[in-house]
Amino acid sequence: MRLLLISNSTNAGEAYLEYPKYEIQKFLANVKEVLFIPYAGVTLTWDDYQARVESRFAEIGIQVKSIHHCANPVQAVYDAQAIVVGGGNTFNLLKTMQDNGLIAPIRAKVSGGTPYVGWSAGSNMACPTLCTTNDMPIVEPQSFKALGLIPFQINPHYLDAHPDGHAGETREQRINEFTQANKGTKVAGLREGCMLLYDNGKLSLIGSRQLRLFEYGKEPLELNAGDDLSVLMQ
Amino acid sequence: MRLLLISNSTNAGEAYLEYPKYEIQKFLANVKEVLFIPYAGVTLTWDDYQARVESRFAEIGIQVKSIHHCANPVQAVYDAQAIVVGGGNTFNLLKTMQDNGLIAPIRAKVSGGTPYVGWSAGSNMACPTLCTTNDMPIVEPQSFKALGLIPFQINPHYLDAHPDGHAGETREQRINEFTQANKGTKVAGLREGCMLLYDNGKLSLIGSRQLRLFEYGKEPLELNAGDDLSVLMQ
Numbered sequence: 001m002r003l004l005l006i007s008n009s010t011n012a013g014e015a016y017l018e019y020p021k022y023e024i025q026k027f028l029a030n031v032k033e034v035l036f037i038p039y040a041g042v043t044l045t046w047d048d049y050q051a052r053v054e055s056r057f058a059e060i061g062i063q064v065k066s067i068h069h070c071a072n073p074v075q076a077v078y079d080a081q082a083i084v085v086g087g088g089n090t091f092n093l094l095k096t097m098q099d100n101g102l103i104a105p106i107r108a109k110v111s112g113g114t115p116y117v118g119w120s121a122g123s124n125m126a127c128p129t130l131c132t133t134n135d136m137p138i139v140e141p142q143s144f145k146a147l148g149l150i151p152f153q154i155n156p157h158y159l160d161a162h163p164d165g166h167a168g169e170t171r172e173q174r175i176n177e178f179t180q181a182n183k184g185t186k187v188a189g190l191r192e193g194c195m196l197l198y199d200n201g202k203l204s205l206i207g208s209r210q211l212r213l214f215e216y217g218k219e220p221l222e223l224n225a226g227d228d229l230s231v232l233m234q
Numbered sequence: 235m236r237l238l239l240i241s242n243s244t245n246a247g248e249a250y251l252e253y254p255k256y257e258i259q260k261f262l263a264n265v266k267e268v269l270f271i272p273y274a275g276v277t278l279t280w281d282d283y284q285a286r287v288e289s290r291f292a293e294i295g296i297q298v299k300s301i302h303h304c305a306n307p308v309q310a311v312y313d314a315q316a317i318v319v320g321g322g323n324t325f326n327l328l329k330t331m332q333d334n335g336l337i338a339p340i341r342a343k344v345s346g347g348t349p350y351v352g353w354s355a356g357s358n359m360a361c362p363t364l365c366t367t368n369d370m371p372i373v374e375p376q377s378f379k380a381l382g383l384i385p386f387q388i389n390p391h392y393l394d395a396h397p398d399g400h401a402g403e404t405r406e407q408r409i410n411e412f413t414q415a416n417k418g419t420k421v422a423g424l425r426e427g428c429m430l431l432y433d434n435g436k437l438s439l440i441g442s443r444q445l446r447l448f449e450y451g452k453e454p455l456e457l458n459a460g461d462d463l464s465v466l467m468q
Contacts, residue, residue, distance in 0.1 A: 136408040161397035168391040
């Protein structure tokens, strides 16, 4: 199985998908066309979303077919050279994937070796559930179960900052609630500008920031690119 | 119907439930004991949560019975002089209320005139759904439908600030996704330190900050204490 799970599409002040562009190119070497899933787009139309991704992927020589233009989305999954799932609202993404019957086909296809690229909500989809999303639950999915390609949860856009004088929970407090309610499941706090690569049975962190690993009953750990991340796959 | 829906328990730097204490006292005049629902507590035990609320309510002469010590929670709802629902994780709160069969009993009881006080997640419970919570979906409720005591959604802890250099969505962007996906439903962005009072058929804002009203296809409106909020009840 081959996965590239990216925290966020765009770093503040940069162009869309600029920072992960060359990692996507390396990861998708020999892929000529990807199947793009734009369902996380809510205030952005899916046509506009496709155009935005197309223009960036054109720079790395890859064509983009968006699933919302495919008459048979399930067949499109089975025919794909690679599957690319964009960010936006995680609930809208999961619900639309479920409503179109795509969960089992994508799981089967990616388990069979087809490369999967996700960013933000698209990275959450690779987890057992959507339970570590930051997004607002604007629509109700059929269930919280996602693709389950990896055995741990990702919290994309993980951040340490908290607005001054605001009494709402910090991100760390929210994740501690998750591990309290789901004691067996680890959470990778994936800071912006970072990604996880799973390839050849090995999980690695790419990016200049540390990954913050949460597990019930343990102090959080800070892990660096180059560190052994195999604990997450257990 | 009588409702006091508070944005947040605690302003930064203040003691727990300090700022809304006297509004709660006025609202619950003649009430000697409230039924407290602590189900939003996740990392805080329900006993500790009860103790924290008890000590503040003691200052305003009101006893606190917590539903987690009641052998028959549904009967406890029917017997209550007032119902008080605390904040924490909205998903855990709604799921536990649903699992204990409390949705219809609380709706009936409060519709019949029993006062309802909520803060944060407890205010979200009064809305049609939990769909405008800020919380992480750490557990899966039976459905997103909440008590539906009011026809609009509250976003508690509404804030304008956004961490510098962070690319995740602002609160306003998240609410715009909600109104896009739920075009008929208005959202009240209730800033910290503020509350909504519904009494004698009239909705009012209490607090020194404005309420930000979101509706699909319209520019957000800023409303002040003293403004006519009846548009929200339509």
